[in-house]
Amino acid sequence: MIDLNRRNVVLAAGGALAAGAVGAPVWAQNPGRKLGYAIVGLGGYGLGVIIPQFKDCQHSRLVALVSGDAAKAKRVAAEYGVPEKNIYNYQNYDSIRDNPDIDIVYVCLPVSMHAEYTIRAAKAGKHVLCEKPMAMNSAECEAMIAACKQAGKKLMIGYRCHFEPFNLEAIRRARAGEIGKLRYFRSEHGFNFSNPNAWRLKKAMSGGGSMMDIGIYALQAARYMTGEEPVALYAKETTDRSDPRFREVEDMIDFQLEFPSGVIGSCMSMYSANQNHILLMGDKGRIEMEPGTAYKGNRLWVGKGRETEITPKDVGANQFARQLDHLSECVLQNREPIVPGEEGLRDIRIIEAVYRSAREKRRITL
Numbered sequence: 001m002i003d004l005n006r007r008n009v010v011l012a013a014g015g016a017l018a019a020g021a022v023g024a025p026v027w028a029q030n031p032g033r034k035l036g037y038a039i040v041g042l043g044g045y046g047l048g049v050i051i052p053q054f055k056d057c058q059h060s061r062l063v064a065l066v067s068g069d070a071a072k073a074k075r076v077a078a079e080y081g082v083p084e085k086n087i088y089n090y091q092n093y094d095s096i097r098d099n100p101d102i103d104i105v106y107v108c109l110p111v112s113m114h115a116e117y118t119i120r121a122a123k124a125g126k127h128v129l130c131e132k133p134m135a136m137n138s139a140e141c142e143a144m145i146a147a148c149k150q151a152g153k154k155l156m157i158g159y160r161c162h163f164e165p166f167n168l169e170a171i172r173r174a175r176a177g178e179i180g181k182l183r184y185f186r187s188e189h190g191f192n193f194s195n196p197n198a199w200r201l202k203k204a205m206s207g208g209g210s211m212m213d214i215g216i217y218a219l220q221a222a223r224y225m226t227g228e229e230p231v232a233l234y235a236k237e238t239t240d241r242s243d244p245r246f247r248e249v250e251d252m253i254d255f256q257l258e259f260p261s262g263v264i265g266s267c268m269s270m271y272s273a274n275q276n277h278i279l280l281m282g283d284k285g286r287i288e289m290e291p292g293t294a295y296k297g298n299r300l301w302v303g304k305g306r307e308t309e310i311t312p313k314d315v316g317a318n319q320f321a322r323q324l325d326h327l328s329e330c331v332l333q334n335r336e337p338i339v340p341g342e343e344g345l346r347d348i349r350i351i352e353a354v355y356r357s358a359r360e361k362r363r364i365t366l
């Protein structure tokens with residue numbers, strides 16, 4: 001079972017309820033202590049999405065930047081109050097070990113760099129939050145987990161939907177049996193890729209195409225919505241290789257997941273159309289989200305169709321700040337994150353099987 005039982009959903013929601021369940025939290029005894037994050041990679045996600053979220057964090061603060069672009073790092077540091085002594089580049093990155101301001105390193109780099117920068121962070125004595133997909137392959141994931149274990153440091157994967165109010169509400173309702181016995185799951189995730197020169201389209205940097213980058217949301221949702229692990233799968237790839245975007249990586253992958261209870265998951269991943277949809281069908285009704293995994297504006301319906309729209313109680317909660325604070329709380333309380341390295345590894349193993357199934361045109365038992 002995926003590690004999203006009720007207790008962990010409460011923990012993921014990150015707050016008073018969880019604190020009450022485990023006794024006086026460390027941060028309550030030491031309220032001034034916010035853990036310091038270093039962001040590695042000031043790109044679309046690291047700079048554009050993550051850095052602005054620290055203002056909403058209770059237990060986390062931005063203390064350092066790692067970038068190959070000194071001028072950009074200096075500009076960002078000035079804007080967010082990061083001292084210049086805490087700006088690093090990829091060459092002097094290992095010297096973060098001498099900087100006690102930094103507790104956690106957040107790896108927001110192309111996939112091919114995740115393993116290296118995670119392992120170097122662990123060796124420098126820092127905890128790690130690493131973006132999805134965890135790495136190029138399962139061997140790299142295993143090496144990352146081993147390095148963090150050996151260093152005695154936490155490793156968490158950037159699966160923000162585990163902290164997102166609509167997804168948590170949907171999971172809660174599915175587990176409470178509101179739609180009866182689960183029968184099938186469907187999800188389509190994709191976007192229309194416009195830049196043919198992006199690293200995501202270079203296999204040596206991305207590890208693969210839409211499946212690694214966006215199909216992983218459909219796979220994750222299949223696992224956390226059903227609460228089960230797939231036991232077999234069948235995948236089919238459809239890619240127009242004359243399209244300059246898809247010389248190295250796949251466009252569409254359609255994959256079917258078989259779950260132990262008999263639930264079937266039907267997922268579509270693509271780089272040539274915009275879609276973000278989740279549907280969980282039970283014998284008494286359905287849970288539907290569209291969009292389901294967006295940064296904001298997710299919508300949820302529970303019932304027979306779309307007649308009853310649900311707004312979670314914590315609708316305004318910031319999924320990114322919760323994610324950052326979750327790892328800080330885990331470090332402060334010496335708990336395992338709800339989405340540890342092992343969770344990233346599980347997805348990468350399944351994705352490897354998806355690629356193998358598409359290549360060999362056969363059902364793969366997991």
Ligand code: NAD
Nearest residue numbers: 041042043044045046108109110111131132133158160199
């Ligand atoms: P991006 O291309 O916008 O940024 C990548 C950063 O890495 C840039 O700052 C770039 O300068 C730096 N970099 C260092 N060496 C590089 C090299 N050799 N080639 C290219 N870039 C190099 O990418 P992004 O969209 O910010 O994605 C970064 C990571 O974040 C990826 O793992 C991606 O999957 C993940 N991501 C996650 C989410 C989410 O919702 N969880 C959303 C977007 C991206």
